[in-house]
Amino acid sequence: SQQGEEDPQALSIQEGENATMNCSYKTSINNLQWYRQNSGRGLVHLILIRSNEREKHSGRLRVTLDTSKKSSSLLITASRAADTASYFCATGYSSASKIIFGSGTRLSIRP
Amino acid sequence: SQTIHQWPATLVQPVGSPLSLECTVEGTSNPNLYWYRQAAGRGLQLLFYSVGIGQISSEVPQNLSASRPQDRQFILSSKKLLLSDSGFYLCAWSNVESGGNYGYTFGSGTRLTVV
Numbered sequence: 001s002q003q004g005e006e007d008p009q010a011l012s013i014q015e016g017e018n019a020t021m022n023c024s025y026k027t028s029i030n031n032l033q034w035y036r037q038n039s040g041r042g043l044v045h046l047i048l049i050r051s052n053e054r055e056k057h058s059g060r061l062r063v064t065l066d067t068s069k070k071s072s073s074l075l076i077t078a079s080r081a082a083d084t085a086s087y088f089c090a091t092g093y094s095s096a097s098k099i100i101f102g103s104g105t106r107l108s109i110r111p
Numbered sequence: 112s113q114t115i116h117q118w119p120a121t122l123v124q125p126v127g128s129p130l131s132l133e134c135t136v137e138g139t140s141n142p143n144l145y146w147y148r149q150a151a152g153r154g155l156q157l158l159f160y161s162v163g164i165g166q167i168s169s170e171v172p173q174n175l176s177a178s179r180p181q182d183r184q185f186i187l188s189s190k191k192l193l194l195s196d197s198g199f200y201l202c203a204w205s206n207v208e209s210g211g212n213y214g215y216t217f218g219s220g221t222r223l224t225v226v
Binding site: 040099 | 117143145147152153154155157160162168170199201203213214215216217218219220222
């Protein structure tokens with residue numbers, strides 16, 4: 001079964017606004033990763049946050065991790081039309097050589 | 112630099128026909144390799160992963176099989192395709208390290224339609 005569940009399933013915002021997507025998971029993790037997928041394409045790795053980290057930044061991306069609530073959020077600031085895509089969280093484990101993906105959030109940026 | 116190649120990009124196959132999708136990685140050695148399937152508008156389902164030549168772990172019982180004949184080659188196969196095998200198939204690789212503390216790099220995917 002899928003470990004991460006994103007919320008919301010779909011999000012539509014105006015260009016220039018901030019977009020926030022959330023991910024919840026059920027069991028203890030070693031790390032949590034966020035990916036972007038443009039329609040019909042492969043996934044692109046955005047950012048990885050380890051279980052002992054609380055916040056991480058990369059350009060306009062900000063990821064937080066709350067292990068006590070088993071949740072993470074991805075914030076995209078000053079959104080652009082090119083940010084339109086599906087965003088997936090994935091959870092990694094210390095005892096496994098695989099990561100488990102959630103069902104994704106479809107983000108649409110209106111011009 | 113590391114690159115991953117996956118082909119073909121699209122494939123239309125009749126029910127009952129065989130399948131072979133190939134994925135190769137360049138610029139790294141002994142990678143972990145993965146096959147995922149994605150149904151339309153859905154998340155990714157892990158099908159198989161491999162931590163070394165000849166080592167295949169299957170995540171879901173199904174009509175498909177995987178093989179790793181060489182260090183950087185991962186093949187997804189089926190002897191007889193079903194309609195339910197239609198989907199978007201993605202190959203990925205990661206560095207070998209317990210806990211997956213590296214991001215995955217994905218291929219561009221194969222859109223398979225079984226008719």
